[in-house]
Amino acid sequence: FGQETIQREEWRDGGTAYQFKLRGNPWISNGEDAATTRLKLLSLLDYFNNFGWKLHASIVISQDHPEPPPAYSLHQHACISLNSSDCLRFIRFPRSVIDVLRQTIIESWLRGIQREEDYEDAHEFKLYGNPWWGQGDDAVPSRILMIHILSALYNKGWYLLTSTHISKKPYDKDSLIFQLGIPPSPTSFFSVSFNDYDKLNLICAPSELIPAVQQTLGQETILREEWCDSGTAYHFKLRGNPWISSG
Template sequence: MNPPYSEKAGFSEQPRMSDSDAPSYTPFRTTFACLSLHQSDRIRMMQFPPADVSAIRSVIQRHWNKGLQTERVYGASYEFKLSGYPWYGQGSDAITSRVVVREIFAYLFSRGWILHLSTDVSRSKYDKDSLIFRKQQTPPPPSEFIAITFNQGDRMRLIGAPNALLADVRTLLKEMNLLQAEDWKDRKLEAWEYKMYGWPWHATGEETMTTRLLLLKLLETLESRGWSVYASIDQSTGTEDRSETDSWYVVKERGWVEGSAVFHR
């Protein structure tokens, strides 16, 4: 009779489970989709259902005042070509293009499409991020979004932010001796701009650490009001000698109460 313990293997041999004995289960399957920004004026959507593609068309038409120029099937994706040049991000277009992306995030979020990652998979000089979304069967609670951009060498804009948050950021910049001036950049689009001393987005030497400290303090300020950064993406076309800063898209659960937990997605 064979011994129950294998001296060679060092453990007891267990009987193998037959296929008929294995428990039944439903295979787990995750659905992913991609939204990517191209050239100076294109949005491409891949693996989103037709209803969501149609809804994004409406979002673009509602928030991009220059409208859509054309649309088509492009390879394995569906492409929208916007009139004008939203990804050059100059002048008022710099704000409007962030509103468009903010509202795209808000719609997809409400449908359970949660950003999984933003990634740069192109070596092109003028590339932008690809945004990978994961389908969540139960959509998250109703939420609101704002955008934060880092402009020129010394400006920061909050787009769509409530007055209480604007006041908190003002206090932060004053405490760090950074606030030089502030005013509406675009009142209609609710874009408030802070101009700072120095060149935080072109910093060198020890000033590079002041810039990083500002970002940490900004995150703490956002969280104190229930906001968390949902996405940080490169959506602007740079130049041969200059790259562009990311834009932040920040989310807060509607009805959040001060002092309650802030959920990061």
């Protein structure tokens, strides 16, 4: 992080934890500062990786004080952050990959790109529409966009390691952390989304998967089902409110 960033540091809890108190408010930063915060986390992940420590998961234990993931080798890690309701920020991806992602966005987000901007080692696309609201007319297209982005990165050898909530700002979304590996054989992706209190959508899923999901849910659980969004999504409306159930 650099000594200019560290306000205070000390061993805590009987020597089991080392704590850094940083200057400013990096977990609620905006714009270039937000990109810089994620770059520092990626550098930390790189440093740990050089000593054999791998990131396998991040867990939010306290919503009031979420800890960032232990942030992984040189430029083998990168990050996507979903910002505001319409911005995609790609942090530390090579320029060649940004070019691929630009074409992917153009082909899979029909509303188009409003503008692009470079931050420190990051490239941001501001899109038309509000894809990260995740509701209404943009609900399925936004998920199709992310399916194509994840597929494009995967086919270039960038594997999704984890998603983590770095920012504490109310409307900020998860950041997705990737590690570079050997490009795999081409594959395809689909999305499962849980909407409202009682809806489940299979987006870009092979039609042969539908019967298996029907059987798993059980006909007594399904209130209504149908293809929607020009056949790109299969929609289940379920009985009750399974996504807010208790006990």
